[in-house]
Amino acid sequence: QKEVEQNSGPLSVPEGAIASLNCTYSDRGSQSFFWYRQYSGKSPELIMFIYSNGDKEDGRFTAQLNKASQYVSLLIRDSQPSDSATYLCAVRGGRGSTLGRLYFGRGTQLTVWP
């Protein structure tokens, strides 16, 4: 069973702060890592994906990957109340998994208060 673990939160930060969301995974063969945002009652939408060790930045969002530690994180700079949502970490299975199959964590609920 391929596990994806996230700190379930809830995480609460003030507007303008940096929100840090963390995720660990069990399948060492995993190659692709995704962060989805899910507003309450809505479907998940992709924010970022990362393949290589290190940081990947996109606007206020930075994904960080450390394959040796099997750890991926998402930083949200200058957090806004509109960032309040559940953030889902997803990992594409490595060897032995069906191509394209994603394994999701339970999600971290983020609240940004004004």
Added chain:
Amino acid sequence: EAGVAQSPRYKIIEKRQSVAFWCNPISGHATLYWYQQILGQGPKLLIQFQNNGVVDDSQLPKDRFSAERLKGVDSTLKIQPAKLEDSAVYLCASSLVRDRVMQETQYFGPGTRLLVL
């Protein structure tokens, strides 16, 4: 570009009844996924199609769940008979295959909320 369409959006049934969900993926997307998302959890893959063929149905409870994608476009997911623990959101997603390579991004539909009483 139209997104993934699903219907119905909401469904309430009693246990032991049957129910069916419909999904129309983004035009041209060869890969279609059905996920189950129980409240407070992440989506769990039930079945994955590539065109009209099943690629992965290892987590589909085949004694009660079935799915088909006969013409490689629309898909239906059926539950018969439903149990209380089937109460969840059923999400359909699709992704593109370009130059025989599956693209990474999965686009999700709005989901169908099922409540089994």
